[in-house]
Amino acid sequence: MKKNERLALIKMLVLENEISTQHDLLKMLEAEGLTLTQATISRDMNEIGIVKVPSPSGRYVYGIKKETKKVSTQPRPIKSTVLAISEPVVGLENMLHLDVIPGNTRLIKKFIIEDFKDDIFSVISDDDSLLVVTKTAEGAEAVRNEVEKWMTIKN
Structure with a gap:
């Protein structure tokens, strides 16, 4: 075949x-x-x-996933797979932890790296969570704001 x-x-x-x-x-x-x-x-x-x-x-x-190719104004399906995002922690302002529906971290990691490539230091993932490390606290806040938007968009 x-x-x-x-x-x-x-x-x-x-x-x-x-x-x-x-x-x-x-x-x-x-x-x-x-x-x-x-x-x-x-x-x-x-x-x-x-x-x-x-x-x-x-x-x-x-x-x-319902996403079409890269040039799209439609919200990404990522919105339905992010379950929670950590609150800022003193001393770790450049880090975020995301809880995700199991099996979807690879897709979310790809979108975060594409959208914030200049701000990202590293993204570490397992099956149901991501640790996003940005170069600055401001970069983490930008990622947080965008991911929170994904979480509020209705399917």
């Missing part, structure tokens, strides 16, 4: 099923005759733009 066919199949499976783990998706692909590694499925999901979203049942499942 060609890569574009594989990506189309993955997208179809995600849109038609409530899939909550990569392991579940790998099982579905195996049922379709595809044997992939976890690394391959992870890269494919990133390329397609698959993120965790709340399902009607209340659990988080994979879905497709």
Whole structure:
């Protein structure tokens, strides 16, 4: 199967099923005759733009981000994945901690680095949180203000 066919199949499976783990998706692909590694499925999901979203049942499942290419005036889907942002801490004014819906930190990290590349010193992420370190306290405040806007935009 060609890569574009594989990506189309993955997208179809995600849109038609409530899939909550990569392991579940790998099982579905195996049922379709595809044997992939976890690394391959992870890269494919990133390329397609698959993120965790709340399902009607209340659990988080994979879905497709609704963003188009870079030049867009529409709010990014990031707004629905940032859950909380830390308050400023004395002595750590250039640092922010973000809580995120699990599985979406890679996307949020990308947007923060793109939007604030001149202000960012480093962004460290795990599955459900980010530590943003800026060069200055003012840079942290700019990031905070923007992320708070993302959090208040309604889907």
